[in-house]
Amino acid sequence: MTAGDGSEDTVEAIMEATYRALCTHGYPATSISKIADEFAKSKSLLYYHYEDKEDLLEDFLQYLLDRFEAELTAIETEEPTARLHAVLDRLIPTDLDTDGLRFRRALLEIRSQAPYHDAYHEQFERSDELVLETLVDTIEAGIEDGSFRAVNSQETAEFLYSTAYGAIERGVTLEDMSILERGRTSIDAYIETQLVRYA
Amino acid sequence: MTAGDGSEDTVEAIMEATYRALCTHGYPATSISKIADEFAKSKSLLYYHYEDKEDLLEDFLQYLLDRFEAELTAIETEEPTARLHAVLDRLIPTDLDTDGLRFRRALLEIRSQAPYHDAYHEQFERSDELVLETLVDTIEAGIEDGSFRAVNSQETAEFLYSTAYGAIERGVTLEDMSILERGRTSIDAYIETQLVRYA
Numbered sequence: 464m465t466a467g468d469g470s471e472d473t474v475e476a477i478m479e480a481t482y483r484a485l486c487t488h489g490y491p492a493t494s495i496s497k498i499a500d501e502f503a504k505s506k507s508l509l510y511y512h513y514e515d516k517e518d519l520l521e522d523f524l525q526y527l528l529d530r531f532e533a534e535l536t537a538i539e540t541e542e543p544t545a546r547l548h549a550v551l552d553r554l555i556p557t558d559l560d561t562d563g564l565r566f567r568r569a570l571l572e573i574r575s576q577a578p579y580h581d582a583y584h585e586q587f588e589r590s591d592e593l594v595l596e597t598l599v600d601t602i603e604a605g606i607e608d609g610s611f612r613a614v615n616s617q618e619t620a621e622f623l624y625s626t627a628y629g630a631i632e633r634g635v636t637l638e639d640m641s642i643l644e645r646g647r648t649s650i651d652a653y654i655e656t657q658l659v660r661y662a
Numbered sequence: 663m664t665a666g667d668g669s670e671d672t673v674e675a676i677m678e679a680t681y682r683a684l685c686t687h688g689y690p691a692t693s694i695s696k697i698a699d700e701f702a703k704s705k706s707l708l709y710y711h712y713e714d715k716e717d718l719l720e721d722f723l724q725y726l727l728d729r730f731e732a733e734l735t736a737i738e739t740e741e742p743t744a745r746l747h748a749v750l751d752r753l754i755p756t757d758l759d760t761d762g763l764r765f766r767r768a769l770l771e772i773r774s775q776a777p778y779h780d781a782y783h784e785q786f787e788r789s790d791e792l793v794l795e796t797l798v799d800t801i802e803a804g805i806e807d808g809s810f811r812a813v814n815s816q817e818t819a820e821f822l823y824s825t826a827y828g829a830i831e832r833g834v835t836l837e838d839m840s841i842l843e844r845g846r847t848s849i850d851a852y853i854e855t856q857l858v859r860y861a
Binding site: 489490491568571572574575576577578579584587588591618621622624625626627628629630632633636637638642645646648649652653657 | 688689690767770771773774775776777778783786787790817820821823824825826827828829831832835836837841844845847848851852856
């Protein structure tokens, strides 16, 4: 955002309004005026900052990415297996409430439009990089301290991410949380049998 | 389609026009008039059969599902490992040309709209069932003839499908075919090390 008013509160309020509009209407039906409807402050303030939905969503995706990065950084546990599970809890949550599910749905809709909007493409590419780096670092720490087998960390990270991503996408588009739950169970089994090294 | 003209050729021509419109414009920008532009026969014939895009796409998804089912049925090889790879070749092709990539992209866009259209939801649910049944049958045949280990066929099928789906979705939205290629390599490695049983 090219915000000139300098208020962190305003940015936060705009982002929250965007989140609520996306949860309620989904991506195609979310317009800047629908976001304005969810915005408690002056609507002109919102229109002043953003000329269209794409412009606003670009900032929104950046905001989400920053939050996601902060969440990953906040994971305190150092023990590699527990740390890997903590990362997966954030990647493939199985306790999504209705709003959480709707929001994931909106995010997938936006991602499906990445080929048409360079700014979306860039944010999702960075988001994938962040996930993969986090997984690779965790796997490598586990190999180093002997918790994990000497797997190819890059390939394993990408395999785990694609599996988690596929289960989320399939489950969210069919509104079937059991797909996410079974996905997570399978991933946990994979980690247990293929990655964890028992002395 | 509630086609009353009985011409298989007309149905085929409408479906091909839909395919071309989706490849060219993507889902949101594909309108019934854009499909009509791709349709060589009388446009009024198309408007006569379909009142809107959703109505036409419902038939289009059914058409795709029938074709996909025919493709899977046409796999002749009986040997379980080769058969599993043949199914995966259809699920996660790594040799997509530009049109193929664009079409997959449009399909993901349509799927992202499944929560808003019951008819889409139903088709994608059936499509997932078809994939999972095919994988389960292949895995069970392999367990039976001793080619595969005695894994849980349902869980393994779903794990393989989610991984393939996630790699396709990630690759197609970021227009990066290498994600599909690496996904397929990892799946092949999983089959080789976890599923195939060596005497």
